[in-house]
Amino acid sequence: MTITETPAPSASPAQAAEQRWTPRLWGVLAVLCAVLFLDGLDVSMVGVALPSIGSELGLSTTSLQWIVNGYVLGYGGLLLLGGRTADLLGRRKVFLIALGVFTVASLIGGLVDDGGLLIATRFIKGLAAAFTAPTAMSILTTTFPEGSARNRALSIFTVFGASGYSSGLILGGVLTSLGWRWTFLVPVPLALAALIAGIVLIPRDKPAAGGGHDPIGAVTLVGGMLLAVYTVVTAPQRGFEPLTVGLAVLAVALLAGFVIAESRVRHPLVRLSIFRIGTIVRANASMVALMGSYVSFQFMMTLYLQDVLHWTPLRMALALLPAGLIVAFGSPFMGRLIDRYGTAPLIVAAMISLSSGYVWFLVTAGSRPGYLVTVLPAMLLLGGGFAFGFSSIMAQATDGIDDSEQGLASGLVQSSGQVGTALVLAVVTGLIASATTAASVSGSGDFTAFRPGVNLVTGVAVAGLLLNAIAMIAARSRRISA
Numbered sequence: 149m150t151i152t153e154t155p156a157p158s159a160s161p162a163q164a165a166e167q168r169w170t171p172r173l174w175g176v177l178a179v180l181c182a183v184l185f186l187d188g189l190d191v192s193m194v195g196v197a198l199p200s201i202g203s204e205l206g207l208s209t210t211s212l213q214w215i216v217n218g219y220v221l222g223y224g225g226l227l228l229l230g231g232r233t234a235d236l237l238g239r240r241k242v243f244l245i246a247l248g249v250f251t252v253a254s255l256i257g258g259l260v261d262d263g264g265l266l267i268a269t270r271f272i273k274g275l276a277a278a279f280t281a282p283t284a285m286s287i288l289t290t291t292f293p294e295g296s297a298r299n300r301a302l303s304i305f306t307v308f309g310a311s312g313y314s315s316g317l318i319l320g321g322v323l324t325s326l327g328w329r330w331t332f333l334v335p336v337p338l339a340l341a342a343l344i345a346g347i348v349l350i351p352r353d354k355p356a357a358g359g360g361h362d363p364i365g366a367v368t369l370v371g372g373m374l375l376a377v378y379t380v381v382t383a384p385q386r387g388f389e390p391l392t393v394g395l396a397v398l399a400v401a402l403l404a405g406f407v408i409a410e411s412r413v414r415h416p417l418v419r420l421s422i423f424r425i426g427t428i429v430r431a432n433a434s435m436v437a438l439m440g441s442y443v444s445f446q447f448m449m450t451l452y453l454q455d456v457l458h459w460t461p462l463r464m465a466l467a468l469l470p471a472g473l474i475v476a477f478g479s480p481f482m483g484r485l486i487d488r489y490g491t492a493p494l495i496v497a498a499m500i501s502l503s504s505g506y507v508w509f510l511v512t513a514g515s516r517p518g519y520l521v522t523v524l525p526a527m528l529l530l531g532g533g534f535a536f537g538f539s540s541i542m543a544q545a546t547d548g549i550d551d552s553e554q555g556l557a558s559g560l561v562q563s564s565g566q567v568g569t570a571l572v573l574a575v576v577t578g579l580i581a582s583a584t585t586a587a588s589v590s591g592s593g594d595f596t597a598f599r600p601g602v603n604l605v606t607g608v609a610v611a612g613l614l615l616n617a618i619a620m621i622a623a624r625s626r627r628i629s630a
Contacts, residue, residue: 169297175349176291177301180284181308182342183247186335187277188312189319190254191219193335194270195450196320196461197328204328205263217381218267222274223281224566225374229366231282231559232417235552239287240350246279247346251339258332282559287350289546289554299543300483306539307479313472321462364409365417372402373563380570383578418556422549427491428557430619431545434495435561436568437612438537441502441605442530443569444576446471448598449523451580456594470524474531475538482539491544492620498537499613505529506606513602515594533609572608576601 169177194215202212234242250273257269288305292298323330376399379392386392410416422428446468453464485494509517509526517523545561546554579600 172349173291175345176351177288177304179342179346179349180288181305182338182345183280183284184305185308185312185315186250186339186342187281188309189316189335190273192313192316193320193323193331194219196317196465197324197331199454199461200324200328201266205261205266207263211263211267214267215270218270219274219277220381220566220570221374221377222271222276223278224274224377224563224570226275226278226370227282227563227566228373228418228556228559229370230279231286231555231557231562233279233555234283234286234559235555238353239283239290239555240346240353242279243283243287243350244343244346246276246283247339247343250276250280251336251343254332254339255336258329258336282555282562285542285546285558285562286555289549289558290353290551294547296483296487299486299539302486302539302543303479303481303483306482306535306542307476309538311472311476317465317468317472318462321460321465324461365406365413368402368406368409369417372399372406373567375399375402377567377570380567380574383574419553422553422556422560425548426619427544427547428549428560430495430616431491431541432561432564433615434499434537434541434612435545435565436571437499437608437615438502438534438541439565440568440572441506441609441612442534444572444601445506445530445605447573448576448580448601452595452598467519467523468527471527471531471534474528475535478532478535479539482535485536486540486543491540491547492616492623494536494540495544496613496616496620498533498535498540499609499616500533501529501536502533502609503606503613505533506602506609510599510602510606513595513599515596517595572605576604579604 198212198215201207201215207215230242230246253269253272253276257266257273260266260269285305288301289298292301319334320331323334375395379395379399383392407420410418410420449468450464453459453467454461459467482494505526505528508529509522512522512525542558542561546557549557580597583597583600
């Protein structure tokens with residue numbers, strides 16, 4: 149349901165898109181932005197608090213990683229199902245229920261004294277986020293009509309995601325000094341306020357008239373995605389032993405079974421022909437390159453600054469903050485840029501900025517990268533890449549998709565980002581582990597152990613650049629020859 153002011157009969161589509169948004173429309177956008185803000189806030193705050201959590205609860209390094217991996221498992225494993233469920237059962241219903249679960253899990257996570265229970269709450273929060281994130285996106289794309297209005301809304305939406313992540317870095321450093329539990333408890337009032345506002349403001353919608361009668365597809369999709377993400381996040385610790393290979397084979401078999409089931413049922417959970425749309429395939433591949441490289445590089449910088457240089461969490465957060473500020477201040481202009489230039493040139497520009505940031509870091513880092521010469525310029529370039537890329541990729545991934553499948557398209561592109569992040573981060577973690585020696589973490593400041601990981605994320609970003617540049621050049625050639 150779209151809640152824009154009804155245009156006069158003589159108004160053109162462009163004029164209608166530019167009409168002033170109603171207070172209720174702004175309110176719906178605010179609720180959706182608050183949820184994205186919470187997702188970014190949660191991920192970054194918990195990352196900063198991990199050392200304190202491990203010390204108080206007596207968790208080993210392997211167990212501590214599952215505070216992050218548990219969330220990634222639930223989130224990445226069910227994102228695609230979450231988006232499609234919203235299409236089939238009703239976006240408002242799915243969004244509010246999942247947000248309620250997220251709120252309760254946050255509260256419990258701040259009160260428990262057992263590491264296992266804490267990891268369980270993180271998994272549940274990941275499951276809830278797997279439904280709130282794509283549903284919020286599909287509510288946005290079905291509320292704001294395609295074109296200027298949607299591009300503007302996506303730009304604002306992106307600002308809050310970046311602001312949540314950046315704020316989480318700072319708040320995580322401050323709150324951890326007071327006690328790590330505050331990093332779980334502080335988001336609860338905001339989540340509760342968003343839940344109440346959502347009940348009041350988000351319009352009711354009807355479930356899809358058809359589809360959803362696909363239990364085999366649901367089981368194989370969830371099982372395959374959960375096993376795939378679990379295998380990726382645990383492979384660095386276990387290595388390529390028989391269990392890892394067996395899980396990977398089983399995940400591939402389940403996902404293959406899902407594809408076979410979808411091609412034969414009358415009402416498939418996922419319409420496979422959506423993968424024949426070139427722009428959607430490129431948008432998903434671009435999201436893998438963007439999120440996989442960006443998050444993995446920030447992860448390496450967090451480890452290097454805290455574990456090697458022994459910076460405080462707050463000092464580390466301030467060092468990484470410029471990237472988030474670039475996204476926060478640059479994203480509001482993305483709607484106008486998308487209207488003027490389209491998504492393809494902006495995605496290419498994003499990949500150029502990302503690739504340049506990583507290459508600059510590699511060229512200037514040496515064995516001990518300096519902040520002003522190496523880290524700060526790289527973070528500014530990465531922030532620019534994310535600002536140009538995220539809104540443009542999300543717009544490209546949902547343009548031209550019917551309202552009945554907006555949740556599917558949103559869940560698909562966000563799943564690509566999460567799975568790409570998990571995959572690249574897992575390989576980066578393995579590279580760091582194999583290259584790290586006692587000397588490299590003794591406080592000498594040596595960055596050598598992290599260089600293979602930076603090489604990898606650089607390659608991922610350059611691959612994204614080549615994919616989009618070739619596609620854009622080919623499209624222009626076709627237009628010229630037509």
